[in-house]
Amino acid sequence: MFINGKYEGLxxxxxxxxxxxxxSRLNLSVNKKNNTFTxxxxxxxxxxxxxxxxxxxxxxxxxxxxxxxxxxxxxxNITYELKEKIEAEFSEFERMLYSADFNHPTKGYSAYIDVxxxxxxxxxxxxxxxxx
Numbered sequence: 203m204f205i206n207g208k209y210e211g212l213x214x215x216x217x218x219x220x221x222x223x224x225x226s227r228l229n230l231s232v233n234k235k236n237n238t239f240t241x242x243x244x245x246x247x248x249x250x251x252x253x254x255x256x257x258x259x260x261x262x263x264x265x266x267x268x269x270x271x272x273x274x275x276x277x278x279n280i281t282y283e284l285k286e287k288i289e290a291e292f293s294e295f296e297r298m299l300y301s302a303d304f305n306h307p308t309k310g311y312s313a314y315i316d317v318x319x320x321x322x323x324x325x326x327x328x329x330x331x332x333x334x
Contacts, residue, residue, distance in 0.1 A: 232275040232284070239275060242288050247271035253280060259293035260301075 252300030
């Protein structure tokens with residue numbers, strides 16, 4: 203950050219993932235009784251919680267060494283059946299990415315994601331990632 207032309211350091215602003223709150227940008231909810239959800243949030247993580255760690259297509263085929271971890275719904279709202287549904291849905295997306303139809307106009311990746319948002323996410327990650 204520069205203030206009046208003087209460098210004051212590097213600052214990072216982040217937004218906490220919340221769901222259902224009044225000020226939340228994510229309109230997510232879970233109905234544990236009916237085992238339904240309106241969305242979910244995942245991240246690559248260390249993989250320390252068997253209930254949160256997802257076993258998806260890319261893990262099964264060893265296309266990635268990273269573990270996909272369920273952030274939302276949280277531990278108190280997740281059931282084994284709900285986790286299986288999320289794994290199946292995410293695996294469907296991953297299978298499509300590795301298929302010959304990955305760029306098909308109606309069946310490809312654009313049917314699953316907001317392309318502009320994903321491109322922004324990808325660019326930010328490429329510029330800020332640390333190489334090991």
